[in-house]
Amino acid sequence: MSDFLPPDHPAVLPQKIGVVLLNLGTPDATDYWSVRRYLREFLSDQRVIEAPKWLWWPILNLVILTVRPQKSGHAYEQIWDKEKNESPLLVITRDQSEALAKRLAGHDNVMVDFAMRYGNPSTQSVLERMQAAGCTKFLLVPLYPQNSATTTATANDKAFDVFKTMRRQPAVRTMPAYFEDPKYIETLAHSIRDGVAALDFVPDVVITSYHGMPVTYLERGDVYHCQCYKTTRLVREYLGWDKSKLMVTFQSRFGPTKWLEPYTDKTLEALPGKGVKKVAILAPAFSADCIETLEEINMQGRETFMEAGGEKFAYIPCLNASPGGMDMIEDMVRRELQGWL
Numbered sequence: 001m002s003d004f005l006p007p008d009h010p011a012v013l014p015q016k017i018g019v020v021l022l023n024l025g026t027p028d029a030t031d032y033w034s035v036r037r038y039l040r041e042f043l044s045d046q047r048v049i050e051a052p053k054w055l056w057w058p059i060l061n062l063v064i065l066t067v068r069p070q071k072s073g074h075a076y077e078q079i080w081d082k083e084k085n086e087s088p089l090l091v092i093t094r095d096q097s098e099a100l101a102k103r104l105a106g107h108d109n110v111m112v113d114f115a116m117r118y119g120n121p122s123t124q125s126v127l128e129r130m131q132a133a134g135c136t137k138f139l140l141v142p143l144y145p146q147n148s149a150t151t152t153a154t155a156n157d158k159a160f161d162v163f164k165t166m167r168r169q170p171a172v173r174t175m176p177a178y179f180e181d182p183k184y185i186e187t188l189a190h191s192i193r194d195g196v197a198a199l200d201f202v203p204d205v206v207i208t209s210y211h212g213m214p215v216t217y218l219e220r221g222d223v224y225h226c227q228c229y230k231t232t233r234l235v236r237e238y239l240g241w242d243k244s245k246l247m248v249t250f251q252s253r254f255g256p257t258k259w260l261e262p263y264t265d266k267t268l269e270a271l272p273g274k275g276v277k278k279v280a281i282l283a284p285a286f287s288a289d290c291i292e293t294l295e296e297i298n299m300q301g302r303e304t305f306m307e308a309g310g311e312k313f314a315y316i317p318c319l320n321a322s323p324g325g326m327d328m329i330e331d332m333v334r335r336e337l338q339g340w341l
Contacts, residue, residue: 013134016111017340018170019104019333020126021097022142022155023288025118026087030076036069041118047154050217072291079294090116092288093143095321096329103330107341111135115159123158137171138163139336141329143287145184145231147177148224150213175336178328179227180234187319187328188231188284189238192246195316196280203280203314205247207267208232209297210285212250212259225260231284251283251301252292268301272309279305282316287325289318 027038043049043060081091093114101112111133115126127138140159144151156174163172178184196203210228218225229248236246251264264281271279281301283293298315305313319325334341 014109015136016109016130016134017107017337018127018130018135018138019100019110019112019337020130020138020140020159021093021100021112021114021329022123022140022159023089023093023114023116024151024155024290025116026089026290027073027076028120029085030073030080032069032073035073035076036065038119039069039072040065045118045154047157048150050214050220075291075295078299079291087290088294089288089290092318092320096143096288096326099321099326100329100333103326104333110337110341117155117158123155124162127159127162131166131168131170135170136168137340138173139333139340140172140174141333141336142175142177144285145177145287146179146210146224146227146285148213149217149222150224152177173336175332177227178332179231181328181332183328183331185231185234185238187324189235190324191319191322192235192280192282192316193239195282195314199280199312199314201278201312201314203312204276204278205245205271206316207247207249207264207279207281208235209249209251209264209281209283209301210260211283211292212253212263214255215258215260218260228285235284251296264297264301265304268305268310269308272305277310278312279310280314280316283318286318288320293318 025038025042027034040060043064046053049056076087079088080086081088084091097112097114104110104112111130113126113130115121115123117123130138140156142152142155144155160172163170192206196206208231213222213224232246232248236243239246249262249264249267250260253259253263268279281297283297286293293315302313302315319328
């Protein structure tokens with residue numbers, strides 16, 4: 001093709017397929033202003049906070065962003081990767097991206113990267129860099145097993161906000177939620193089975209703790225709640241466990257409104273009084289360990305349970321960049337790339 005171009009024509013790059021892992025995001029550091037910038041972007045997203053702007057703006061800017069950054073910064077300090085000076089979510093998502101790139105290295109026309117909905121690396125910077133490198137087709141891979149407007153939808157929204165500014169529009173595919181994908185169910189079930197087998201005790205119950213959302217979002221049609229319960233049911237059936245062995249709770253509630261129940265913290269507080277003294281817990285809504293799993297569950301949750309009279313508490317990590325987790329991601333990405341590869 002270059003033989004037919006005039007001598008002053010810009011270089012024509014080989015066309016590539018961009019595979020972009022999309023995750024939530026993280027502050028750049030744990031100091032007040034870094035956390036404040038991150039929280040401001042996160043909590044200004046109307047997919048996340050559906051309250052009218054006129055009502056939410058003064059609450060966010062005059063109250064929440066005044067007091068919460070210090071508290072959240074302290075929480076991030078507890079789990080921060082001091083060696084790399086990054087949050088675990090950033091470290092793990094990068095590991096997932098690099099592992100997937102190695103698995104797809106046999107396809108010279110595939111470029112793999114990752115982006116964050118909030119914070120850095122921003123979705124805009126990543127997509128623009130990949131297009132400049134020759135990507136004319138994109139597969140967006142939101143790393144959320146269960147679909148929600150607050151996660152999957154807003155991650156895709158941000159990407160399409162970038163695409164609509166591009167004069168040369170790429171072809172775009174979005175990977176669907178994988179809450180019931182057989183490979184995901186199998187991988188999650190194996191992680192639970194292996195996690196429990198490695199403990200020095202037998203849990204009375206295993207808790208699947210999902211990130212919560214206001215009940216009003218469910219009432220407006222968000223499918224997340226049902227998909228969480230289906231994930232746990234399918235995993236329980238795969239393991240062949242009794243219904244009483246694996247339970248569902250919801251964590252991370254925020255503000256005075258009613259959120260999805262049962263609440264994880266209240267459940268952990270109540271279980272010892274019901275004779276449940278040994279628990280294991282995991283967070284299937286997260287593809288990578290982060291502040292909600294490492295600090296909220298493994299630290300705060302552990303403290304709540306033990307202070308209430310619990311005897312044994314174990315946290316089972318997310319799939320992260322484990323071999324099984326990467327097998328699952330590779331399997332789904334290859335499926336979604338059919339016809340392009």
